[in-house]
Amino acid sequence: MIEDLSTLDFAPLEQILEEYAGQKGAIIPILQHTQEAYGYLPKEVLQEISKRTGIPVSKLLGVATFYAQFRLNRRGKHLIRICDGTACHVRGSSKCIETVEKQLNVPAGGTSEDYEYTMEIxxxxxxxxxxxxxxxxxxxxxxxxxxxxxxxxxxxG
Ligand code: FES
Structure with a gap:
């Protein structure tokens, strides 16, 4: 996964686009492979896909936002999903959420600044x-x- 946007490297994208060159209807596999390579779908990469394939960015975004498997934001190295459903809530999940927020600096529903953790409720x-x-x-x-x-x-770690 790319760790730093300043080093965003288009080489993995080159390979993906070569693999699907000329194939119509390959938006989903292109986006899947792109996400595997980058960990999410960076805006710059979507723009490059659009430039190279002629598929409008709006269409790429439409597909990316329709399917839950795609992420448009960079996620932390570790994904924490904390349950705050009824059973967990009555047994103190909100205290767990608060503690993670404070001690590891991860906002609920967000990502820590060092991209170590993403917390979803x-x-x-x-x-x-x-x-x-x-x-x-x-x-x-x-x-x-x-x-x-x-x-x-x-x-x-
Ligand atoms: S696992 Fe069911 S409420 Fe948390």
């Missing part, structure tokens, strides 16, 4: 028996306390 992860629950990079953490969650996150 979700409403039921289907593991209410383990409340409060968070899923971090696809791993489930249950029966959280604010401190145990922060410790887990700090240990991710």
């Amino acid at each position: 979700v409403y039921c992860l289907g593991s209410c028996g383990l409340a409060p629950v968070a899923v971090v990079d696809d791993k489930v953490y249950g029966r959280l306390t604010p401190n145990s969650l922060v410790e887990q996150l700090e240990g991710l």
Whole structure:
């Protein structure tokens, strides 16, 4: 994944565009591969795709915003999804959210300035028996306390 926008490199995009050159209706695979290469769909890259393929940026954005799999903003290295559904809420999820916000400087629904973490608030992860629950990079953490969650996150490296 590209870590710094000032070093945005179009080489991965070149390869993708070559692979799909001349193929009509390849918007989705082009965007999927682009996101795999960059971690999200940077505006500059969408503009370059548009220039090279003749597909208007508005159409690329239309597809990118329609499908939940696409991201237009750069995400942190670790994705924290904290549940604030009813079961988790009554067992203290809001304290977990607040603590992560304060101690790791990640706004709820946003990304830390150093791009280490992105925190999403979700409403039921289907593991209410383990409340409060968070899923971090696809791993489930249950029966959280604010401190145990922060410790887990700090240990991710
Ligand atoms: S309410 Fe949190 S897992 Fe169901």
